[in-house]
Amino acid sequence: MLKNKSIAVYFMVFIFIPTSLILLALLAFDSLISSRFMFKANKAEIQSATLSKINTIETKIQPAKTLAIALAEVMNGFTSYDEDYLDFLLEKFVSSNVDVVGMSITFKPFEYNRNTGFKSLYCYQEATDNGHVYIKDRIGPQYMFMDWYQIPIESQTPHWSEPYIETRSQTLIVTYSQLFYKKTKNGRQIAGVVTADLSLDWLANIMKDIKITKSSYAVLLSPEGVFLTHPEPDMAMNESLFSQAELRGDPQLRSIAKKMTAGETGLETIKRDAYFQKAQMSYAPIALNNWSIGILTPQNEVFGDVVYMFVIAVVLTIVGVVLLFVTVFAVSHSLTKPITVLAGITKEIAKGNLDLKLPRLSSTREITLLTQSFQQMTTNLKAHIEQLTKTTAENERIESELYIARNIQQDMLPSVFPPYPDNPYFDIFAAIKPAKEVGGDLYDFYLIDENHLYFVIGDVSGKGVPASLFMAVTKTLLKAKSGPDISPEKIFQMVNDELAANNDNSMFVTLFLGVLNLETGVITYSNAGHNLPVIITKKGTVKFIEPLDGLVLGIMPGVSYKRAMLKLNPGDRLFLYTDGVPEAQSPNQNFFGNNKMISAIEKNINLPSKELTMAMLNDVDDFSKGEQADDITIMIIDFMKLKK
């Protein structure tokens, strides 16, 4: 799927996307860790603040309990009671602590004395300009139905009341009731309660300065869940956490209220608060009197820093990602642009436009190298093509000239076979297979007169055009110098003088020249360094003729030659050839050799001359595996019958 897309796409997929993902993952991880950390830190801070407040409150509240217990202890010691003394005691106790604003000694019916059904002594403090004064008072019999009396008496345990607002002083008060006893015969019995009223006017201030975060606040709940303090003054003593939960239809808040009034400790996230959307509510009991502290911290402030950091991080990430995108895009573009340019140029070059100058593409080192290489390649290509064009033109020129030369040369050599189809006395077949298009081998024959056949075969030194030119000259000279009654050696002599005279290149030619007397079958011949012909008798023998040496033609003038004679019987053939046959080389540099030649002739002896020649040529070709180093010429003279 990703094949053949732009580099930019690859960059995007393999660099940009993974990097972005990593960045995002880091971001997510970081915020997670940070928020966890903040949460923990916040929780710790809340808990420590809560504990500290609890301590403070307990310390402030404790005196009421202490004093009531102390006074009850004193009361426990009495077997009878003196009203004045009790008043005195009450004043002493009340005046000992400024927060304890009133105390009472309240008797169960008839416990004060047998005649008195109800007795409740009270002393309370009042502030004046000169400090506090202490007022003696009595509580009427309705105390029988007051919680501070009824509950400890019925439950027989000490009791902290629900805080309330005392009408006389309009102060928030909580009352501690401690039972006191009278000794009896059997032990002791409850005689009444000692109560201490504690003013709670310091409470709001203490609760106010709980500040974990900017908007956090604390509330204090009574044993029944009523707000003792609340940042909203109207809520205190009017609302309870339960009534708030009911008003807001929030079951979670109700459950928290239950937990708090049950004295549990906890930390919960509440969804909706009067002031903010989400808040952490931490709560813990004040064990001393079953109150409960709750601290609300708005979530966004707890995580405010985290959110802030997160926002910054997100912004940075986005900026980073955008930068990355832009960079990747720019880089990929800067890479692909020169490549695209190069690609375009290459197209042009491919069209053959080699003169294009490659632009200077300032880019990466690799691109620069590539551009340079391209330039180099183009230059080289151009030069090479020019050279090739030149050579090809040259070759083509030579080719065409050679082709023409070949044709001319071929036309020089007799090529029509059989040459004398009507002549019953002899037949000739010759074939020349030049090494290159023009060769150095020659053959020729003609009837000097009606009884004499002139034939010659020869091989010029070298190959190619020089050899063929020399061959042409030689053939022409030979024919020119031949004639009736001119002996072969005489022809050689004359031709040699001619050749040697103008032979600057030291070329030479081997020749075998013979004249066949048709009436006798005698061949008068001369040999100038040429391969000895082979007689193929009618009977089927194949043998070389008698050797006759003589210098090759063309070396130097004034050379004399010898003459010899052989006789052909009717049906005999004379096999003439150039050294291209015996000196044909096989790929492993073995020569064809005379023996092989003889064997080949013998093998094909029954074939007519043309076919024999062709067979011989095939054999040589097979032997040399097509690698022809030299011209190969074969000429066979068929002496058929004597002329009478």
Added chain:
Amino acid sequence: MFKTLFNARFFVLPICLAAAAFAPLHAAQSFVAATRWHPQAQFAGLYVAEAKGFYRDEGLTVNIISPDIDTGEGALLINKTADAAVLWLLDALKLHEKGYALVNLAQFNQKPTLYFTARVSSGIEKFEDFNNKKISLWQEITPLLTEFFKQKNINATILQKAHRPNFILKSIADIAIVTYYNEYHYLLNTGLDPEDLKLFYLPDHGLSVIEDGLYMEKDVFNKNPEQACRFARATMKGWQYALENPDEAVDIVLNIMKLNFIPANRAHQSWMLKAFMDNMGYDTKTTINGTLHKNLFEESVANIKQYAPLSKAPSFNQIKADCTKYVKE
């Protein structure tokens, strides 16, 4: 009755109208009405009528006062401090026993709201389980219920409270008497869920007595029955308005309570208003007309008679003030 969290004397702040600017051309007649308890949604009809000017429309300048914690029910009426008072039928009958003749100007409550309640955790499941338990009751109903339990063969310890039924919170008592509109909800708002409380409806156990009504001393009524009936009519209009505008009614009540330094919250007062008004309809909930129904009256009297001596109980015609003679409804 649910009392506040006070233990000292209840400070009464009378509500006075600054009526001068709004008074009709003839001088408004002054009228004092007393509630049965401190201001709360139980008496919303009166407060709404005053706040919305229904009394003023009737040419009355009404001052609504409340008894303090020590004042007995009906005391303000018989000591002439109040012209009319909201009382239970039980209170009215008690006063009759003492020699005071009262008339019923309007009957608010048509269906009793009294329950005994016990915590489910106490294991009390049926009425018979009340035996040998501690029951917390209010002072004014103690004699009646003591006899009631005795006749039902329930041997229980009675604890009298003037206050909220927190005894059952502290397991000091196992059972408490509650009104549905007040103390029951108070218990719910201490963290008890409805499933934590078992309710025993008093009428199911043979004590069906209608409660809140508007009463006057007979002779005071006879002095100016037309005025009294106008007062009653305006008061019922106040109740009707509260029925149609409960949130506003609660606002009015909360405001009064705040002025009197009585702890109050919307949740409780809203519950109280709704629950109280739910019991004001005789046949359908939407009908609040303050009629004292003969059958309900006679049934209540008969029920009470079982457990308390009523030698001077009035007849229906004696107690019912016939306002049709004086004003249109």
